[in-house]
Amino acid sequence: MDIYLMEKQLKALADINRLTLLACLKNGEVCVCQFVDVLPISQPAVSQHLRKLREAGMITERKTGIWKHVQLADELSPVVQAVINGLDAVSVCRCGAGDVTC
């Protein structure tokens, strides 16, 4: 892999909040509104982190009404895959489950 692309991917990964987002996604799709609850940062900060992950090709997004749902991209590079494998999954409320309406 090109070394500059590698650097870009690693920079996208090298942040505790973005790693937490990826850990939340290990079990499947999550609504962005859940992330805002889970992370100790503001809603715009979450939005900016998600943009970085999207630009790095690590997640895909699906909009349904006002809500936006995020999941891991189908094709992940070996490095990203190794990182995600190494993270413990973080469980968040799944969208549509029980009292969750989004």
Next chain:
Amino acid sequence: MDIYLMEKQLKALADINRLTLLACLKNGEVCVCQFVDVLPISQPAVSQHLRKLREAGMITERKTGIWKHVQLADELSPVVQAVINGLDAVSVCRCGAGDVTC
């Protein structure tokens, strides 16, 4: 792996000069003085990058006289291994080869 440790490892990797150092080490041990020639930064900057890699457990060092030789650590985490696998090796003058005296 603990997420904070993962973040620390990724931060150690997410820099073009440190990736270049690792790429130089793919073929084996290299003297620090070679890195100073190869990288477009000052000697102290090289020294600081090497310290980060050492503190992250990615390299080991061996001192012989004035020179210091660096090689990849024996045990590398799957993430570090995946990064190194993804990098093309950079060839540098090997220490002790031909006119190289260190």
Next chain:
DNA sequence: CTCCTATATAAGCAAATACTTATATAGAAT
């Protein structure tokens, strides 16, 4: 010892990054 070379550390600065608050957009409900 003095000098030279290799490397490390310290301190200061510049660039990049991640956060905040304020505001904009867009969809759903009243």
Next chain:
DNA sequence: ATTCTATATAAGTATTTGCTTATATAGGAG
């Protein structure tokens, strides 16, 4: 149309990071 909720963007600020120059340390040579 107005209002509410979810998300995005903009702009400003604080923190972090990587660089530089200057200086220190340490080993070898004369």
